[in-house]
Structure formats: structure tokens, C-alpha cells
Amino acid sequence: MLSYLASKIPSQMFLWIQEDTEVLSCQEQINRAIYWADGYVFVYSITDHRSYRTIKPLYQHVRKIHPSGNIPIILVGNKTDLLRARQVATNEGARLANELGGAHFEASARENYDGVSDAFHHMCLEVSRAIGSSNGEKRRGLHLVRPKSPNMQDLKRRFKQVLSSKAKSSNTSL
Ligand SMILES: Nc1nc2c(ncn2[C@@H]2O[C@H](COP(=O)(O)OP(=O)(O)OP(=O)(O)O)[C@@H](O)[C@H]2O)c(=O)[nH]1
Numbered sequence: 001m002l003s004y005l006a007s008k009i010p011s012q013m014f015l016w017i018q019e020d021t022e023v024l025s026c027q028e029q030i031n032r033a034i035y036w037a038d039g040y041v042f043v044y045s046i047t048d049h050r051s052y053r054t055i056k057p058l059y060q061h062v063r064k065i066h067p068s069g070n071i072p073i074i075l076v077g078n079k080t081d082l083l084r085a086r087q088v089a090t091n092e093g094a095r096l097a098n099e100l101g102g103a104h105f106e107a108s109a110r111e112n113y114d115g116v117s118d119a120f121h122h123m124c125l126e127v128s129r130a131i132g133s134s135n136g137e138k139r140r141g142l143h144l145v146r147p148k149s150p151n152m153q154d155l156k157r158r159f160k161q162v163l164s165s166k167a168k169s170s171n172t173s174l
Pocket residue numbers: 008078079080081082107108109110111
């Protein structure tokens with residue numbers, strides 16, 4: 001879920017976060033959750049090309065935290081029910097997934113749960129394969145404390161607050 005949330009955050013957000021002491025802990029929480037995740041589901045909307053372009057910087061952020069790169073990822077293009085509003089072609093999604101080393105899915109969370117379920121089923125198989133082959137070694141040399149219980153709703157609310165306060169301050173400085 002973290003990656004889902006993260007996929008909605010503009011890449012510049014990470015820079016803003018670094019500049020803002022109050023929000024630093026928020027970034028830290030995100031980084032911890034990234035560190036501890038067993039797999040990543042990157043979600044974009046097929047009706048919003050900007051959301052698609054956000055995936056790569058987010059993936060690079062994840063790779064900074066996991067330089068080895070052998071963490072399961074999948075890429076999901078959501079909102080396939082909105083046929084006429086499509087801005088991201090299926091082959092664009094497939095190409096990016098291939099570049100990032102993961103599988104590509106398209107789904108409509110509104111229409112039915114089959115596509116969502118297929119994507120998560122695939123992710124679960126990949127995660128169990130990765131955990132099975134890691135021999136319990138994965139988290140040795142731990143440098144980040146495991147988050148107790150990431151509250152994604154709270155994180156999302158805080159991100160929205162930060163975005164709106166940044167928007168307000170840039171409006172007033174114009
Ligand atoms: N048509 C359609 N709408 C969807 C689909 N998935 C989500 N939505 C709608 O998209 C909007 C945002 O969905 P949320 O679940 O709130 O996702 P979010 O991450 O908060 O999205 P943003 O607020 O847009 O960043 C809601 O109005 C949902 O009903 C989908 O597959 N198809």
C-alpha cells in the first residue's frame with residue numbers, strides 16, 4: 001500500500017520533505033516502510049500520464065533504499081473502465097514494467113476485483129518466492145527500525161496537508 005500511496009506523490013515531494021523539519025519524520029516513516037516492504041505495487045492511472053511518469057522516480061527512490069534490486073515489483077495501470085480518457089497505452093505500461101523488471105497489469109478497481117486480485121496474486125507469489133530464496137538473510141545488517149504499524153490513512157492526510165500548505169505559501173509569494 002505504501003507504494004500505492006507513493007505513486008500518487010510527485011517526485012518533488014521528496015525534496016520538499018527534506019527541507020521541512022516537521023515532515024522529515026514523515027519521510028523517515030515512508031523510507032522505513034519502503035525498507036521493510038517485501039514487494040512494491042506501483043499504481044498509475046491509465047487516464048493520467050503524469051501519474052505514469054511519476055513511477056520511475058519513485059522506483060529509483062526505492063532502489064536507493066534497496067540497491068540490490070532483487071525486490072519483487074509489479075506495475076498496475078488502474079481505471080481501465082475509463083476507455084475514452086486513456087492517456088497511457090498498454091504497451092507503454094508493459095515497456096516500463098519490463099524496464100523495471102516487474103510484471104505489468106491493467107485493472108479497474110471500480111469495475112470488478114479480478115484485475116486487482118490477479119495483480120496481488122502475482123505479487124504474493126513473487127514475494128513468497130523471494131522470501132523462500134533469501135534464507136532469512138535479508139534483514140541482517142539492519143539500519144532502520146521496523147515501523148510498528150504504518151498508518152497509511154494518517155500518512156496520506158499529512159501529505160495532503162503538506163501539499164496544500166506548500167501550495168498556499170507559493171501562492172502568497174507570487
Ligand atoms: N473510474 C474509476 N475510478 C476509480 C478507480 N479506482 C479509483 N477510482 C476513483 O478515483 C478516485 C480516487 O480514488 P482513491 O481510492 O481515493 O485513490 P487516491 O489514491 O486517493 O487518489 P487521488 O486522490 O486521486 O490521489 C475516487 O473517486 C475513486 O472512486 C477505477 O478503477 N475506475
